[in-house]
Amino acid sequence: MAIPSEMKALLLTGDGYTRTPSGSVLAAMEPYLQPGNIGVPTPGSSQVLIKVSLASINPSDVAFIKGQYGQPRAKGQPAGFEGVGTVVASGGEPYAKSLIGRRIAFATGVTNWGSWAEYAVAEAAGCIPLLDTVRDEDGAALIVNPLTALAMFDIVKEAGEKAFIMTAGASQLCKLIAGLAKEAGYRPIVTVRRDEQIPHLKEIGAAHVLNEKAPDFKAALREVVKTEQPRIFLDAVTGPLASAIFDAMPKRARWIIYGRLDPDTTVIREPGQLIFQHKHIEGFWLVEWMRQFRDKRGPAIMEAQKRFSDGRWSTDVTAVLPLDEAMAKVPAELAKPNGKVFIRP
């Protein structure tokens, strides 16, 4: 297959970080992206070039294009953190070469060549050759949510306590973790923003669901922390909610930040807790987890593919939009609940 010199892509209009953070809703694509043509990139020695079949849209993509995700934007480059596709070229390293012709799930990481484009670049080490039994829709959304769910739940299991806390409980990621937790007899405590979300989360595996907007939230939090003694806090939001939860948690609590959905200031309310109660604040990034725990990477990847192959997991599809229609249609599709929106380049 001949590789063209140019491709269509959705290109970032902003550079670096925003100075005016604006929450997690995407009202329109135009302030952040524009459709355009750009030269097809050449992969570095440890990288591969992928012909993108399907790209997913995650909350982290929305935060990123707005310039509020903790990774700087590179103006004029394609957006999109993950997708599925076929490797069509590689750099010189043997593992990268070995992937040519393979159908893979990929994450573009910090390559600045995102998946909302006809071609994307990814580190070969972060690519996942897919079983034929995994659908494109599942492969395109395999890394950011399912693998992260397995990795973060592994942290919970390693820590040894049955109870743990998650913010943004209604997210796809938290639902996956809640399901894993239920299977293994763990007790997730999750926060949501609407009472309607409570029954479904309890059904899929949350031991406690707290509405952060409820007037008695702080009392309910204190009570559940006292009863369950959770020590792991998987946090997608930061800001005042996360600060309050960490403050309420017992000795040896670990605040593990993996998202930044609330752009508000994040305060360590009582630094003395880090000194005398041995509390920690750290981050989680799947790329780093895979780098540090090479022995866990393979089993987690296989586990995710098995779950998608045998139907235990299945990605709910809200819409698959051609690249040409994405600018106009993505915001309305993203506003629909409970499913994933894809771009087909």
Add this chain to the structure above:
Amino acid sequence: MAIPSEMKALLLTGDGYTRTPSGSVLAAMEPYLQPGNIGVPTPGSSQVLIKVSLASINPSDVAFIKGQYGQPRAKGQPAGFEGVGTVVASGGEPYAKSLIGRRIAFATGVTNWGSWAEYAVAEAAGCIPLLDTVRDEDGAALIVNPLTALAMFDIVKEAGEKAFIMTAGASQLCKLIAGLAKEAGYRPIVTVRRDEQIPHLKEIGAAHVLNEKAPDFKAALREVVKTEQPRIFLDAVTGPLASAIFDAMPKRARWIIYGRLDPDTTVIREPGQLIFQHKHIEGFWLVEWMRQFRDKRGPAIMEAQKRFSDGRWSTDVTAVLPLDEAMAKVPAELAKPNGKVFIRP
């Protein structure tokens, strides 16, 4: 030696934490302490009762009696975190019993029976039997500064980078660490609040001394971080200065909080750095360090005692005040620079 039923002590007048933090200067003792009589306590099974010979006054004591140290005050109990004395009684555990009659350095930890009293209670596991060659003045100030210096410098050495950052550079503790660092060829970067402190700190071992009040502080900080790439940050202050330093540090930086001298709000300026740059925020407490690293405890204790015995280290004594005179005289003595103030019960 018969143990009396009552003893003289300086007793805490406040309970829990203060609502009005007030900086690190002690203008007067009266708002926080009152002299009084209290029953001599009975040690718990893993504890010892100590006849106090000499008790030291550290910045952490001042923060504690004001209710701004991260450990809650117990109203009516004696203050004072460390001292030297003789074990006169113990609980039932064999190690505690074995200390009876020994001259020890001790830290009262969370027993609520402080050292500014005729008798104090400490966990036996945290007591340090002293060599005869260690003076009382050095023994009474052995744990909070010298052992902490050895333990924290051990963290620096384990981390493997030559450069590291310390706030409150002019403190006794930081000076000890700077000296250890110089001996071992490490490069401390320290912050101070007055230009006069710079030459002395450079002489004893600081590679860079930054005045946090200088107008070009932020530029100087960025420059030195860029050149030295420090990854360990030993922080006594928290608040905006510490937030700014952590924010400027490179990937994989560890913010290790061991003090809370600035009562101002402590912000994580960019939580994304914890996610994508693998930065960490943690605490250091000597009690916890000794619990976690039992194999390092003995060598550190011996090293400290050797340094005091052979004169490489020596505690500068500003004043030794009888317990009866402490209320009136401590604040003025503490205001003198560069030495330690002791209470002799």
